[in-house]
Structure formats: C-alpha cells, structure tokens
Amino acid sequence: MSTPGPDRVPSTVKVDKTSGQGKPPAAKSTGAKSAGAKSGTRPGARPQGKGGKGRKPTAPVTVKGSRNWGPIAVAGVVVLIAVGIIGYGVFASMKGTQSWEDRAAGIEGVVNYRAQNNPAINAQDHKDGPLTYVTNPPVGGAHNAAWQNCMGDVYAEPIANEHAVHSLEHGAVWVTYKQGLPADQVTKLQEKVQGRDYMFMSPIANLDKNISVQAWGYQLKVDNADDKRIDEFVKALRLNATLEPNAACSSGKTTTGPIQAAAPPAGN
Amino acid sequence: MTVSTESNAPADAGASDDTTPAGHRRFGAVWLAAVLVFGLLVGLAIGLLGPRLTTPGDDSVEAGFLRDMSTHHAQAVEMSMIAHANSADPAVVTLSADIAMTQHGQIGYMQAWLRDWKLSPTSSAPPMSWMKDSAGSVQNGLMPGMATPAQLADLRKATGTALDVQFLTLMRQHHLGGIHMAQEILDESDNTDVTWLAESQVRGQQGEINLIDSMLKKLQAT
Structure with a gap:
C-alpha cells in the first residue's frame, strides 16, 4: 500500500536479488501484489507471464513454471501407473473368459467342421437304419432317434455311429481309439x-490315427493318450458344443454293435 | 516467496486484472479434463471388472460345487429314468418321476449360473477338488454316493421287486452323498443363489430318504 507507484518495479527486483539483506519477504510480496492489483498497468503486472515488455518480470515467470510442473509430473506418473494396473487387470480378466470357440480354435490340429458348412455334417434329422457319414469317426449329421448313453460310459466294443452322433448333438465328447490300442493307453x-457325464468312449474300426476325440462339428486326432490336447479339447467342447442345451446323456442306448434295422411296422 | 502471491491470486480474481486468473483457469481446465478422463477409465474398468469380481471365479468353491453337483444329479436322473420305465410299483414310478424331473431342472439352474458367470460348464479338475478333505472320496472318478457302472448295469437288467429294491437302495446312497456335498457348500459359500439351492437339496433329499426307508421296509416285508 505504502510503496510508491513509480518505484515499484525496480524495488521489487532489488529485493529479489538481495533477499539476504534483511528486508522481510512478506513485505516484498504484499507490496508486489498490491502494486500489481492496484495499478492495473500491464508492464507492472508481474505474474503476467509474457515478459515481453518488462525485462525484470522474467525471473518470477520461471519460478512459477518450475513450482507447478513437479507435482504434475508426479501425479501424471501415478495416474499412468494406475491406468496401467487397471488396464492389465481388465485384460487379464477378459483373457480368462475367452469363448469356447476361441479356445477350441487355439488347439493345434483341431478340425472345425462347423466352419465348412457341409450340409451332410450340419444335418440334424432323425433317420432309422444304417447311415453313412462323410468323416470317420463322424462329427455330425442325420442320426438315429436314440442316442448312445454318454454318462461317462466306457464301451469295450464299437458302437453304432448313428447313436453316437446323437450324443454329440446333446453336447457329449466322444473318445474313440483304434482297435488293438495297447491296454495302458486305453x-x-x-x-x-x-x-464324467457328457463323455463316452469306444473303439472304432478303420481309424487312421491311434486316437480321435470329437464333439459336434469338431475333431482332433492324436497318436498318444498322454497328449495334453485331448484334455484341452474336452475342457473346451464338453457341454459347450451342445446343439440342445440341457439335453440328457442318460436314457440312451447302452448296447454295442452296429445299428439295429428299423422294425418293419415303423415304416421306412 | 512469490508462492504466496500466486496462491492468493485466485481469491481476489474478480478484483485484479484478468491475466493471472486466466492462467489459473486454463490450468484448472487441464486438470478437470485429466480427472474426467481418469474417472472414465476407472469407471470403464469397474464396469468390465465388476461382474467378474462380484461373481464366483473359475476355481471358486461355488463353481466346483455347481459342476460336480450337475454330474451327481445327472446320475440320479439316469437311475430314476430306468426305474420310471421299468418299475411296476406305482409308488416307485411316482417317486422316480419326481426325482428325475426335480434334479434335471436343478441341473438347468446350476448350468445357467455357470453360464451367467461366464464360466466353463465343466472343469478338467478332478471331481470334488473344491471340497476340503475330499482326498479318497472319489473312486474310479465317482463322487460319494454314485453308483458304479456294474450297479447301473444290474439295475437296467432288474425287474419287479428286485428292481424297486435296487433302485431305492442306490438312490438312498446317492442322496446321502449329495447331502454331504450340499452341506459342505453351505459351510463354505455365502452366495445366496447357491446356498438357496443347496438348502433345498438338503431338505428335499432328507425327506426323500425317509420316504425311501418306509418304502423299502414295505417292500422287504412282502
């Protein structure tokens, strides 16, 4: 207040430079502030920050800049780290819930017959009597009205494809192996x-590999029962591959051997 | 020392010349934008993670129970359908229909929750591994109370009173195993859906055991 107007700029600068000389800093700053606020003259307004006209105001401007950027940098780093942690959490969480289709596609050697849109494999009709299938073992297509019991049943003899395909439609995984596979592998x-329900197993004739596992529209052939891909296939496709959610594996055929011809009175 | 000058400036912003407050306002806008963006990111993360964090995970006791109980129930349905098709005793026909339809319906509940939670309907973990002290309770892949393949083959072949007695005996054993598992999840879980279903299983199956006992007594008296 009491600082004389014309003197204000030189005096503040002097104080700044010779701050050790005993002038109370408080007096300096109040003086500067009130001067700037009162006068309203552009050159005199120290905090202006442009520094174009007055050669003296440059010093306060740099002081202002360095004072603010420290905390901002710290806060910025903290925010970046937080975003990184949260982002990783979301990524990890999402990755754990990959769709079963993606997990099946990630298994090396899996053949996805659904993607081929083959009408002979996509067909879901019920038909009596022996049927022919385009793959061995079959992975889909028309099938018998009765399904093979797939409550973890282990069949020691070959079973009818026509019943087995119906079990695949219900979401079961069918494990087949070449007849004569060593007992320890079986x-x-x-x-x-x-x-395990929605699982069943049988030997099958004319298999071109030791072991073949199939769900509706998917197949994996391997040479060894220790192959980890068998478990991956089961985990990805068992129940997930169903075309009829909550259809049962019980109340199916528990007999082995080829399909019985349809009874004459039933027609066909 | 100019600190005080700066921090006081916004207070009398209206009175002083506009250059100082403008700088602060620009600065405030940057902060506001940063906070908004950060808030949106946090909100997005919570939205994506929330359902995962508030529902049971892939290796939770709840998921283990629902998967194993689905398999356990499926065998009760299997035995009941055999008895329902082959029994000549109206009481056995009625009880087996009741068990088959109730438990098949409950499988639907359990599988639907796994699906809601974005979990696989099955696991490659051994049966019962969600339960404490479950070592040794699984024989040849069969959970407590489950009938063996040989017992099921016998049941399929049986007729008359032999079928009824075999069915009731196997189902009594099956219910005891199921109640054991349901009580374990009641001890370990506070998921209200799962405990609601498990409580109903304990209650319902205990009641059915009493009924089975009285039916067996009547059958064996004849």
Whole structure:
C-alpha cells in the first residue's frame, strides 16, 4: 500500500536479488501484489507471464513454471501407473473368459467342421437304419432317434455311429481309439471318461490315427493318450458344443454293435 | 516467496486484472479434463471388472460345487429314468418321476449360473477338488454316493421287486452323498443363489430318504 507507484518495479527486483539483506519477504510480496492489483498497468503486472515488455518480470515467470510442473509430473506418473494396473487387470480378466470357440480354435490340429458348412455334417434329422457319414469317426449329421448313453460310459466294443452322433448333438465328447490300442493307453483314456457325464468312449474300426476325440462339428486326432490336447479339447467342447442345451446323456442306448434295422411296422 | 502471491491470486480474481486468473483457469481446465478422463477409465474398468469380481471365479468353491453337483444329479436322473420305465410299483414310478424331473431342472439352474458367470460348464479338475478333505472320496472318478457302472448295469437288467429294491437302495446312497456335498457348500459359500439351492437339496433329499426307508421296509416285508 505504502510503496510508491513509480518505484515499484525496480524495488521489487532489488529485493529479489538481495533477499539476504534483511528486508522481510512478506513485505516484498504484499507490496508486489498490491502494486500489481492496484495499478492495473500491464508492464507492472508481474505474474503476467509474457515478459515481453518488462525485462525484470522474467525471473518470477520461471519460478512459477518450475513450482507447478513437479507435482504434475508426479501425479501424471501415478495416474499412468494406475491406468496401467487397471488396464492389465481388465485384460487379464477378459483373457480368462475367452469363448469356447476361441479356445477350441487355439488347439493345434483341431478340425472345425462347423466352419465348412457341409450340409451332410450340419444335418440334424432323425433317420432309422444304417447311415453313412462323410468323416470317420463322424462329427455330425442325420442320426438315429436314440442316442448312445454318454454318462461317462466306457464301451469295450464299437458302437453304432448313428447313436453316437446323437450324443454329440446333446453336447457329449466322444473318445474313440483304434482297435488293438495297447491296454495302458486305453486305461489312460478311460480315466478321462469314467465318472464324467457328457463323455463316452469306444473303439472304432478303420481309424487312421491311434486316437480321435470329437464333439459336434469338431475333431482332433492324436497318436498318444498322454497328449495334453485331448484334455484341452474336452475342457473346451464338453457341454459347450451342445446343439440342445440341457439335453440328457442318460436314457440312451447302452448296447454295442452296429445299428439295429428299423422294425418293419415303423415304416421306412 | 512469490508462492504466496500466486496462491492468493485466485481469491481476489474478480478484483485484479484478468491475466493471472486466466492462467489459473486454463490450468484448472487441464486438470478437470485429466480427472474426467481418469474417472472414465476407472469407471470403464469397474464396469468390465465388476461382474467378474462380484461373481464366483473359475476355481471358486461355488463353481466346483455347481459342476460336480450337475454330474451327481445327472446320475440320479439316469437311475430314476430306468426305474420310471421299468418299475411296476406305482409308488416307485411316482417317486422316480419326481426325482428325475426335480434334479434335471436343478441341473438347468446350476448350468445357467455357470453360464451367467461366464464360466466353463465343466472343469478338467478332478471331481470334488473344491471340497476340503475330499482326498479318497472319489473312486474310479465317482463322487460319494454314485453308483458304479456294474450297479447301473444290474439295475437296467432288474425287474419287479428286485428292481424297486435296487433302485431305492442306490438312490438312498446317492442322496446321502449329495447331502454331504450340499452341506459342505453351505459351510463354505455365502452366495445366496447357491446356498438357496443347496438348502433345498438338503431338505428335499432328507425327506426323500425317509420316504425311501418306509418304502423299502414295505417292500422287504412282502
């Protein structure tokens, strides 16, 4: 207040430079403030920040800049780290819930017959009597009205494709193996099947690999029962591959051997 | 020392010349935008993560229970359908229909919750691994109370009173195993859907065991 108007700029600068000389800093700053606020003259307004006209105001401007950017940088880093952590959490969480189709596609050697849109494989009609299938073992197509029991059943003899395909439609995974596969390999497969519903297993004729596992529209052929891809296939497709959600695996055929011809009175 | 000058400036912004407050306002806008963007990101993350964090995960006891109980129930349905098709005793026909339809319906509940929670309907973990001290309770992949393949083959072949007695005996055992599992999830879970269903299973199956006992007594007296 009491600082004389014309003197204001030089005096503040002097104080700034010789701050050790005993002038109370408070007096300086109030003086500067009130001067700037009162006068309203552009050159005198120290905090202006442009520094174009007055050569002296440059010093306060730099002081202002350095004072603010420190906390901003710290806050920025903290925010970046937080966003990174949250982003990773979301990514990890989403990755864990990959769709079963994606998990099936990620298994090396899996053949996706659904993608081929083959009418012979996509057909879901019920038909009596022996039927022919375009793959061995079959992965889909018209089938018998009765399904093969797939409550973790382990069949020691070949079963009818016509019943087995119906079980695939209900969401089961069918484990098949070449007849004559060593007993220890068969036992390992059996341990994956027994006690688990929507699983069944049987030997099959003319298999071109030791083991073939199939769900509706999907197939994986491997040479060894220890192959980890068998478990991956089961985890991805068992129940997920169903075309009829909550259709049962019980109340099916528990007999082995080829399909019985339709009874004459039933027609066809 | 100019600190005080700066921090006081916004207070008398209206009175002083506009250059100082303008700088602060521009600065405030940057902060406001940053906070908004950060808030949106946090909100998006919560929206995406929230359902995962508030519903049971892939290795939770709830998911383990729902998967295993689905398999356990499926065998009760299997045995009941055999008895329903083959029994000549109206009481057995009625009880087996009741069990088959109730438990098949409950499988639908359990599978639907797994689906709601974006979890796989099945697991490659061994049966019962969600339960504490479950080691040794699984025989040949069968959970407590489950009938063996040989017992099921016998049941399929049986007729008359032999069928009724076999069915009731196997189902009594099956219910005891199921109640054991349901009580375990009641101890370990506070998910209201799961405990609601498990409570109904304990209650319903205990009642059915009493009924089965009285039916068995009558059958074996004849």
